[in-house]
Amino acid sequence: MDAILFYCLAALALASAVLVVAQRHPIGSALALIATLSALSGIFGLLGSPFIAVLQLVVYAGAIMVLFLFVLMLLNVRREEGSPATGRRVRWAALAFGALFIAQVGAVLTRLELAPSTTPFAASPRDVARLLFRPEYLYAFEATSVLILAALVGAMALARREQ
């Protein structure tokens, strides 16, 4: 049952990821990306991390993608027109790069033979939060709050209209 669900979600994620890249209209790309993120959220749940699955839906598919759609509609973005001068060469170079990347990293991954751990695995929000507030991650966690604050101030300063 888990396996069937996993392969369905994986196929959905792959198909919509291809749509993100293959599409010329940015709004279509954004909607396809939301489908990819939702499918990945299901996969996270299947792999035994319910906290990350919900976080993925709320933060990624919710907040971040709504921000993207908001900016797309604010700027009234149209279909992108291809630039014929570099278009064809860049396209083949990019596809060759992608094939080379998959071949190289895939060759490493096939040697890995990853199997689920035999020890009982619990990843409830409580367990993740306990680990997050332990000394080894506490300072990094506090640093992310400074990062968010800096991003907030930076975004407002950048998007402000010049007087």
Add this chain to the structure above:
Amino acid sequence: MSEGLLQHALYLSLALFAIGAVGVFLRRNVITVLMCIELMLNAANLAFVAFSRAWGTLAGQVFVFFVLTVAAAEAAVGLAIVIALQRHKDTLDVDAFDSMKG
């Protein structure tokens, strides 16, 4: 959980990362390029979750949490820069932004 599932999750992560990386080169719209970067970050997250399950430790999940935070900050600042660029040059084509001669 069946044996090959985590291995296939890693292959899915690899494929998603490659699609995102190819998209960064293929697409000419700045916002679509940013979305491809988000796709690559998510591929990394999937690998973190798979390794977390394989080794039975939660450290991978904590890293996904940090990646999520950084992605949110990156999207906010990146889109603010996109708005500033649109105001400055009135286009979103990546080829138009070459004033640093990169």
